[in-house]
Amino acid sequence: MSGLVTACQPPASSANNEVNGAKKTPIIIDADSVTMTPEYILDVKPSRYQPSLGLQGKIEPIQQAQMTAAQDLQIQKVLVTKGQWVEKDTPLLIVQRQKLDDSIVADTASSNPTTETDSAALVSSKPSADTQTDNSNDQESTLQEVVNSKNTTQPITIRASFSGRVDNVYVESGQHVGARERLLHLSDDTDLRFVATLPIQAESQLSVGQNVNFTAPGMTDKFTGQVSKLTINRQIEQLLVYVHVVKNEASRGTLKPNVIVTGRVDYGQIEVGTIVPKHGIHDVDLTEIQKPPYRPLSPLTANVWIIKQDQRLTRQPVEVIEYDPSTGQYLIAGVSNDSLICLVNLPPESAGKKVVIS
Known part of the structure; x- marks a missing residue:
């Protein structure tokens, strides 16, 4: 048994x-x-x-502008060169419209209006779908159209509306450009930030002003930032965390645009x-x-x-x-x-x- x-x-x-x-x-x-x-x-x-929460993003200037032609233009003269630092109101380009129309230049990646004409100008703005930048006041990215109030084909001087560095000049003197073609990219690389994405559920654990400690590949220095804005992007169902880089001896002259950084922000008890x-x-x-x-x-x-x-x-x-x-x-x-x-x-x-x- x-x-x-x-x-x-x-x-x-x-x-x-x-x-x-x-x-x-x-x-x-x-x-x-x-x-x-x-x-x-x-x-x-x-x-x-x-x-804590991990944050990763690409260093970029807070204030930047990508200028494109809103209509056919003749480039009379290019007044700046790549890498040049320019002050606000510095002449950048002299252009001439090819037909009588209001729109001259469209600023498609701008934090602030970045171009002006010698004559009176009106600035209209609307949200830009392909940029996620904000200015020092953390405003939403905008599409700026500089409009000449005088219907004329006389040469027009385009000026910078903030101090910054000329990252790229896409045109030459004497060149004809069509609508939507790039003209010039301007940015202020002395004031930097990065934007990280997190699950939307993390919003309750974060607030504007929180400190962020982060590092960059190949660098021994540790950098500091502060959360400047929290935005929910419904298109990608993610929380966008804007981190303003604190200017100090570690970051000044060391961090450059396009560097991928990784950091953390503490929360809770x-x-x-x-x-x-x-x-x-x-x-x-x-x-x-x-x-x-x-x-x-x-x-x-x-x-x-x-x-x-x-x-x-x-x-x-x-x-x-x-x-x-x-x-x-x-x-x-x-x-x-x-x-x-x-x-x-x-x-x-x-x-x-x-x-x-x-």
Whole structure:
């Protein structure tokens, strides 16, 4: 009879008993329990941390303008060169319209009106679909059309309406250009920012004025910025976080436009996490945070096996907060202090089974 009963019971199985690259005592999994030695069990080790969000974006001038022709023009003379710094009201181009029409120049990537004519001018503006820039007052990007109030084909001088650097000149003296062709790009590279995207849900954790610490590839300096504006972009269903670069000795003359930077902004109160070795964390690629700044840019979710107070196993979702290169361990959030952590990746059917210590 005893032989018959034994034969009818489901066979026991063994879990992968390799922990941290070393073979350990086998784990026995049967119908109702999981038998393991204490070497597989980790007490919760609490550690305090400051919650933060990762931000990444491209450095760009806050004030910039891409000027294009709003109609056919003849370029009478180019008065500036690429790389030249110009003050406000400096003449940039002398142009002549080819037909009697009001529109002269369209500024398609501007924070402020950037061109003027010698004669009286009117400036109309509307939102620009292809730019996401703002001025020092964090206004929305605009499409500026400089309109000459005198219906004339006399030469017209286009002037800069803010001080900045001529990044590119796309035309030459004597050249004919058609409507929508680029003329000149002007920007103030002394006042910089970057724009990061986050899930819309992060809006409640951020506010204008929060400090942002960030770094740039290949640079040892650490830079500082401040959140200047928060905007929800419904087209991409993302939160746009505008970060104004603080002018100081570290940033002045070091940061340049088009550099990709990565930073973090703290929020909320100090929280408590748990320190866990790599082999206790499952269902996640940890490669991303094994290099500076050792924190994920976006939330990094994983699973751990937890032994609850009733000694039953459960698969617990957690968030990986940080990697400590000095210890090779990770800080996770989502485990209560009254639990134990199982340091092995058990099969899914282990959930709900009782842990037996051998």
